[in-house]
Amino acid sequence: MKCALLAMLLAAFGNAAVAAADEGLSFKGQWRQGAMLLGHAPQGTKIVFDGHDLALTPYGSFVIGLDRDEKSPATLQVTLPGQAQKTLSYAVAPGKWKVQRINGLPKSEVNPPQAVMARIHRESQEIRDVRAKSSDLIGFTQHFIWPVRGRISSVFGSQRILNGEPKQPHYGVDVAVPTGTPVKAAADGVVSLVAQNLYFTGGTLMIDHGHGVQSVYCHLSRIEVKDGEAVKQGQTVALSGQSGRATGPNLHWGVSWFDNHVDAMALTGSMPRN
Ligand SMILES: [Zn+2]
Numbered sequence: 001m002k003c004a005l006l007a008m009l010l011a012a013f014g015n016a017a018v019a020a021a022d023e024g025l026s027f028k029g030q031w032r033q034g035a036m037l038l039g040h041a042p043q044g045t046k047i048v049f050d051g052h053d054l055a056l057t058p059y060g061s062f063v064i065g066l067d068r069d070e071k072s073p074a075t076l077q078v079t080l081p082g083q084a085q086k087t088l089s090y091a092v093a094p095g096k097w098k099v100q101r102i103n104g105l106p107k108s109e110v111n112p113p114q115a116v117m118a119r120i121h122r123e124s125q126e127i128r129d130v131r132a133k134s135s136d137l138i139g140f141t142q143h144f145i146w147p148v149r150g151r152i153s154s155v156f157g158s159q160r161i162l163n164g165e166p167k168q169p170h171y172g173v174d175v176a177v178p179t180g181t182p183v184k185a186a187a188d189g190v191v192s193l194v195a196q197n198l199y200f201t202g203g204t205l206m207i208d209h210g211h212g213v214q215s216v217y218c219h220l221s222r223i224e225v226k227d228g229e230a231v232k233q234g235q236t237v238a239l240s241g242q243s244g245r246a247t248g249p250n251l252h253w254g255v256s257w258f259d260n261h262v263d264a265m266a267l268t269g270s271m272p273r274n
Helices: 001-021 114-132
Strands: 026-028 037-038 046-049 061-065 074-077 087-089 101-102 149-156 159-162 173-176 182-183 189-198 202-210 213-221 235-240 251-257 260-262
Touching: 061 251, 061 260, 114 189, 114 202, 114 213, 189 213, 202 235, 213 235
Parallel strands: 101 159
Antiparallel strands: 026 037, 037 061, 046 074, 074 087, 149 173, 173 251, 182 235, 189 202, 202 213, 213 251, 251 260
16 A cells, blocks of 8 residues: 555655655755756755756755756755755656758858858857856746736747758747837846847847846847846836848847756746736
């Protein structure tokens, strides 16, 4: 009887959840590619994941972002106060990403011209540098809100294959809104990047929500905050537009945990009706 009960518990919660509870750690969220998990641990616990020493808030909260292409299992090195280090492994469920194949495109639409490659590399390094930083902000613990409301024109994770060449997956969610639509901060934070005109993303704003979590807002027509400025959830930070490489007016909104890209839509829930 005892074994049957244990089997039922394992079926209901999975091995990982049971193991985690035993270790004094708990998680809110799913071990799935592109997911962000909020964790809780006793003060003084040392947790290492993906080469990052995870900071705990004063309430013992921490955060983990699983990349779109996160390998399974995810492995955490955990040292509870006064205990030996343990390794915890969690099976990561595969994401279901869309694949879009377009053939017969002119070469110039598949690869950017050689003349702009140096600029593209410089700009992507600038964004990587911002994402590499971690702060003590705690905006990441909030329930994120949609920065704009409208029709979702492209979801997270989609893989585009142009003329047979796989391109970078789509790491944000696109919401089709008219140019000039107010864009709200998805959570509390501090502005970490203001760029007026990046090659791909045009007017680009990033907000640091703490512990490696950042949000990015792209194709903006106007940015209304300054680098280093503190912003509150729901505050208008920019106006949407169509700058950079955009096929129409839309807000591209993305969330990352260090250099892992997570699905912003998983943090807000589905788009509320207007
Ligand atoms: Zn996009």
